[in-house]
Amino acid sequence: MPAPNSPVNPVPARPDAGVNRRSFLRTSAVLASGLAALAASLAPLRELKDYTSAERFFQKYYKELTPEEMAKVLKRIENEVEQQYGVRPHVRDLKPMDGVEFVYAHNLTRCIGCRKCVHACVAENNQSRNPEIQYIRVLRFPHGSMDMEKAEQFYAPPSVPEPGYFYMPVQCQQCKNPPCVKVCPVHATWQEKDGITVIDYDWCIGCRYCEAACPYWARRFNFTQPSIPKDRLNPNMAYLGNRPRRQGVMEKCHFCIQRTRVGRYPACLEVCPTGARKFGNVLDPNSEVAYILKNKRVFIQLKEEMGTSPRFFYYFDV
Amino acid sequence: MNQQDRASAVLAALTVAFAALTAAFGLNLWGHTPPLPPIPLVESWVTNTATVRTNYADLIRMKADLSDFDCYGCHEKKKPPVLKFDADHNIVVPEEHKDIVMGHGRHNRNNVCYNCHDESNLELVQTRDGRELKLSESTPLCGSCHGPTLRDWEAGVHGRTSGYWDRALGPIDRKPCVSCHNPHAPRFPSRTPAPGPHPLRALTRPMVAEERSH
Numbered sequence: 001m002p003a004p005n006s007p008v009n010p011v012p013a014r015p016d017a018g019v020n021r022r023s024f025l026r027t028s029a030v031l032a033s034g035l036a037a038l039a040a041s042l043a044p045l046r047e048l049k050d051y052t053s054a055e056r057f058f059q060k061y062y063k064e065l066t067p068e069e070m071a072k073v074l075k076r077i078e079n080e081v082e083q084q085y086g087v088r089p090h091v092r093d094l095k096p097m098d099g100v101e102f103v104y105a106h107n108l109t110r111c112i113g114c115r116k117c118v119h120a121c122v123a124e125n126n127q128s129r130n131p132e133i134q135y136i137r138v139l140r141f142p143h144g145s146m147d148m149e150k151a152e153q154f155y156a157p158p159s160v161p162e163p164g165y166f167y168m169p170v171q172c173q174q175c176k177n178p179p180c181v182k183v184c185p186v187h188a189t190w191q192e193k194d195g196i197t198v199i200d201y202d203w204c205i206g207c208r209y210c211e212a213a214c215p216y217w218a219r220r221f222n223f224t225q226p227s228i229p230k231d232r233l234n235p236n237m238a239y240l241g242n243r244p245r246r247q248g249v250m251e252k253c254h255f256c257i258q259r260t261r262v263g264r265y266p267a268c269l270e271v272c273p274t275g276a277r278k279f280g281n282v283l284d285p286n287s288e289v290a291y292i293l294k295n296k297r298v299f300i301q302l303k304e305e306m307g308t309s310p311r312f313f314y315y316f317d318v
Numbered sequence: 319m320n321q322q323d324r325a326s327a328v329l330a331a332l333t334v335a336f337a338a339l340t341a342a343f344g345l346n347l348w349g350h351t352p353p354l355p356p357i358p359l360v361e362s363w364v365t366n367t368a369t370v371r372t373n374y375a376d377l378i379r380m381k382a383d384l385s386d387f388d389c390y391g392c393h394e395k396k397k398p399p400v401l402k403f404d405a406d407h408n409i410v411v412p413e414e415h416k417d418i419v420m421g422h423g424r425h426n427r428n429n430v431c432y433n434c435h436d437e438s439n440l441e442l443v444q445t446r447d448g449r450e451l452k453l454s455e456s457t458p459l460c461g462s463c464h465g466p467t468l469r470d471w472e473a474g475v476h477g478r479t480s481g482y483w484d485r486a487l488g489p490i491d492r493k494p495c496v497s498c499h500n501p502h503a504p505r506f507p508s509r510t511p512a513p514g515p516h517p518l519r520a521l522t523r524p525m526v527a528e529e530r531s532h
Contacts, residue, residue, distance in 0.1 A: 027325070034333040041337075112511075154514050263486070273478075
């Protein structure tokens, strides 16, 4: 038995097969460099980081999950978020409250088009910063018109409001008759009994039918892996709400489920410097929104003729 | 050429092919557009929920410098200052109060100090019907003229709210008039808008204008 570093060739020569020391080394050198080149040429595949986990792949439909299974799912999401962002989030599955139907009312007389709602929403709902995903689009109209063709969304004057214009933020209208829900082939989006249309980001297949069906341009698609700086992640999360999304799923405004289903106001309302945004339970006759619908000049609903019956109302003060 | 040489040649060819692919990916020969420059993050004022101004009650709570509100540091008690008007009946703001811009209403008839300030006690304000109020509780003063707005405010419909829409689960925070309106010039001030949606590659601003004109 020779020592391991003995000069004696460990591979016995087999002249009949034509393999000797030289050809073996040459073949393996060519093979090794070939494999290295193959690995290098497959480099683009390495960017596919977001392959699905077995747990998520075999997860049941949201409405069929038992409370125990839901707890397991929430734990998995918390682990995934912590792994990705280094922050331990608090993910909850919040159910709709009884006797509550949410309605949003926006005061076109007061809105100055400052876009603070857009960015408060991005911060609250963990939207991708790069590429940019925003649920609210603020449209600027010249006075005397509500023609969508005349709306401008890229306005950037030194100060707002500008004379001769008014502003109308558009976000998900939480329709009573939502076309986006009808077209979803996998039932990944549905209307809850408090009026919020939600998306299960783990069930969505990313076909974008709902985006095409929505007359309000309210749905956003994650074309690439969303990116959120770690220090800007909002750790207060809900399963159907603001938990981080992945590439290839739809998202949209959900009236800040993680806030409104525990009784709080949405983020866009709290940041509005003029108080143009009002939100509440329309089934409560003492709520702000019930007062508005009863007493204010309400410009019924956006694109009323579509028959979508939005729960988002625009109104005037005078 | 024996079988072994052929195998080596095939492997060498494959190596060259894959190395070429590597180089091609690296040099981006397929003409993939380069990534966009990163979109800058918004500054903190954009997401700040603070009101436009700080009202007097909040200044007391914050233990801020209240020397501006100490009327009798300069004025004499029981000796109300006399108002001066110019030839057009516009009030002349005295040198000591130069920071006050008078702009209450579109006409000029309300720019008179004693419409709101109490002559007999300068640290109080008075409503139209003679009620005397502390500076920190000025909302009924505004409401004594702006009735419909006060009614809306009481219903939570005018002005800023935060906290809980469900009163059973938590408190609602309703801001008083002077958190947003300067009583001397109450028109809501102009603001710098937050950045709009990023126009990406195609939609530069001149192009938007051009498309609109078609």
